[in-house]
Amino acid sequence: MNKVIIIGASSGIGRELALLYAANNWLVGITGRRKELLQSLQQDFPENIMTECFDVTGDENIESIRNLTQQLGGLDLLIYNSGYCEPSEISEWEIDKNTILTNVTGFTEIVNFTFNYFVVEGKGHIAATSSLASIRGNSFAPAYSASKAYMSNYMEGLYIKAAKLKLPICLTDIQPGFVKTKMAKGNGQFWVAPVDKAAQQIYTGIKNKKRRIYITKRWWIIAKLLYCLPITLYKKIG
Numbered sequence: 402m403n404k405v406i407i408i409g410a411s412s413g414i415g416r417e418l419a420l421l422y423a424a425n426n427w428l429v430g431i432t433g434r435r436k437e438l439l440q441s442l443q444q445d446f447p448e449n450i451m452t453e454c455f456d457v458t459g460d461e462n463i464e465s466i467r468n469l470t471q472q473l474g475g476l477d478l479l480i481y482n483s484g485y486c487e488p489s490e491i492s493e494w495e496i497d498k499n500t501i502l503t504n505v506t507g508f509t510e511i512v513n514f515t516f517n518y519f520v521v522e523g524k525g526h527i528a529a530t531s532s533l534a535s536i537r538g539n540s541f542a543p544a545y546s547a548s549k550a551y552m553s554n555y556m557e558g559l560y561i562k563a564a565k566l567k568l569p570i571c572l573t574d575i576q577p578g579f580v581k582t583k584m585a586k587g588n589g590q591f592w593v594a595p596v597d598k599a600a601q602q603i604y605t606g607i608k609n610k611k612r613r614i615y616i617t618k619r620w621w622i623i624a625k626l627l628y629c630l631p632i633t634l635y636k637k638i639g
């Protein structure tokens with residue numbers, strides 16, 4: 402049986418992915434801070450789902466991943482999906498700090514550890530949910546867009562590192578536009594994807610070992626536009 406760990410699977414996209422992997426007969430390790438949500442998910446697939454409750458901003462990341470890997474009896478795929486986003490009219494350090502601890506520090510510690518684990522194993526796959534917001538700076542949540550840009554850039558770096566090491570370690574950068582979860586905040590949302598459709602497209606993209614996937618697929622058009630838009634125009638919307 403294939404084995405996956407999903408970091409941040411208690412709600413939203415991660416929860417839906419956990420259900421999808423379990424339904425496709427994977428052994429699934431799920432994590433998050435809300436124990437009762439993890440346990441209720443486990444009850445749906447008691448044979449396939451194992452849980453580990455921890456906060457990615459704390460000191461237990463490596464120990465928890467080790468425990469879960471042991472429970473699963475190995476690891477083929479890790480998906481880093483935990484994320485923090487809090488828009489604010491003014492610049493607030495507490496928001497920026499939480500954003501960095503979750504989306505940068507926790508992400509780097511867990512992905513770095515897993516990459517090295519896969520180097521020893523000689524193979525593996527890491528996916529991470531960044532965001533379309535990674536492409537340009539965003540005035541409503543500057544640390545969020547910057548942290549997601551960091552994630553994307555780090556994943557590309559590891560992609561090249563794996564190639565240089567000549568190891569079959571796959572890296573997938575998942576870039577959603579808007580997905581209907583509590584994370585999707587603010588006005589002016591469009592092309593909002595239902596969470597089950599988003600999870601299905603992520604599942605297929607990972608299965609096909611894609612380097613980058615836009616969720617939903619048509620968001621690649623917005624991605625290309627954002628790359629090209631001059632700052633004089635972008636500052637009206639960013």
Ligand SMILES: NC(=O)c1ccc[n+]([C@@H]2O[C@H](COP(=O)([O-])OP(=O)(O)OC[C@H]3O[C@@H](n4cnc5c(N)ncnc54)[C@H](OP(=O)(O)O)[C@@H]3O)[C@@H](O)[C@H]2O)c1
Binds near residue numbers: 409436486532581585
């Ligand atoms: N929804 C969108 O429109 C959208 C767009 C672009 C990117 N994304 C990205 O997609 C990912 C999933 O978000 P979602 O939309 O599914 O929202 P969500 O339902 O709020 O899910 C967020 C997940 O992250 C976990 N998490 C947050 N902080 C954590 C922490 N400190 N320690 C451990 N786990 C933590 C949460 O678990 P606990 O609260 O139980 O800890 C939860 O399982 C995020 O990385 C987000 O940035 C979402």
